[in-house]
Structures are given as structure tokens and as C-alpha cells.
Amino acid sequence: MTSVVLISQLKLLREGLQRLLEASEDVELLGAYGEVEDALPEVRARRPDVILLHWRALAAAGPPPLRLLAQEFPKLPVVLLLNRAQRSDVEAAQRRGAAGCLDLRVDASYLADALRLAATGQFVAGPYVTNTG
Numbered sequence: 001m002t003s004v005v006l007i008s009q010l011k012l013l014r015e016g017l018q019r020l021l022e023a024s025e026d027v028e029l030l031g032a033y034g035e036v037e038d039a040l041p042e043v044r045a046r047r048p049d050v051i052l053l054h055w056r057a058l059a060a061a062g063p064p065p066l067r068l069l070a071q072e073f074p075k076l077p078v079v080l081l082l083n084r085a086q087r088s089d090v091e092a093a094q095r096r097g098a099a100g101c102l103d104l105r106v107d108a109s110y111l112a113d114a115l116r117l118a119a120t121g122q123f124v125a126g127p128y129v130t131n132t133g
Contacts, residue, residue: 002119003046006032007039007065008054008081013104017052024112036065043073049119050099052111054081070097077118090125100124 004027008014011034018032030046033039036053043051053065069078077099082089085103093101099118102111106126114124 001026001028002050002116003028003030003048004050004052004115005030005039005043005048006052007036009034010054013054020108020111027112027115036068040072050077050079050115052079052081052115066096066098079114079118079124085126094123102126
């Protein structure tokens with residue numbers, strides 16, 4: 001069983017992902033949060049296997065929440081879920097310490113598999129990664 005904390009500022013997306021992850025047989029959702037700061041107490045207390053972090057787009061320095069999580073939990077895998085992932089995003093995410101970078105178009109089984117793989121230390125990237133925006 002892979003334990004996951006979900007962070008997404010978009011309530012509708014967060015609730016949909018929450019239902020999807022709760023329905024997965026081998027993923028345990030520990031909590032779903034709108035802001036990384038709200039998730040920190042849960043992450044500190046329960047030490048999930050992986051964090052799923054939705055971020056609209058990857059900025060030059062990476063998502064500020066990724067930096068915050070990496071500073072406090074350097075060994076905790078964080079998988080970024082982007083609205084549209086480009087190959088350059090995947091490479092930048094990996095350089096910034098993310099455990100993976102997925103596009104919102106992945107299906108439920110792929111997402112669950114990716115979270116399990118990231119929890120074992122493997123870098124994951126989705127099938128919908130494009131070369132250009």
C-alpha cells in the first residue's frame with residue numbers, strides 16, 4: 001500500500017483526484033489539501049510514501065511548494081501533476097528534485113502506478129509529455 005498526500009489549489013480537481021485515489025486498491029490517501037502549508041502537519045505526522053502536487057505550470061525556478069517540501073523533507077518523493085507537461089518541464093522537474101512529472105491527461109491506473117513507482121525511488125513521466133507547448 002502506497003500512502004499519498006495530495007495538494008492542489010483547485011478544489012474541483014482536488015476532490016476528483018481524492019475520489020480517484022480513494023477508489024484505488026493499493027493507494028492510501030492520507031489527506032487532500034489546497035495549500036502546501038496546510039498539508040505540512042499531516043506530512044510531518046504520518047510521513048507519506050509520496051506527495052502528489054498539482055501545479056498549473058512549471059516556472060523557471062519550479063513550483064514554490066516543491067522547494068518548500070524539498071527543504072523540509074529532502075527524501076520524500078514529490079510527483080508534479082501539470083496541466084500540460086512538456087519535455088522541458090520533465091527535465092526541469094527532475095533537476096529540481098521532483099520524483100516525477102505527469103500531465104493531467106493520464107488515466108487513473110497510470111497515476112496509481114506512477115505514485116507507486118515514485119515511492120520506490122524511480123522517476124516517473126507520463127505518456128502525454130510533448131516536445132512543445
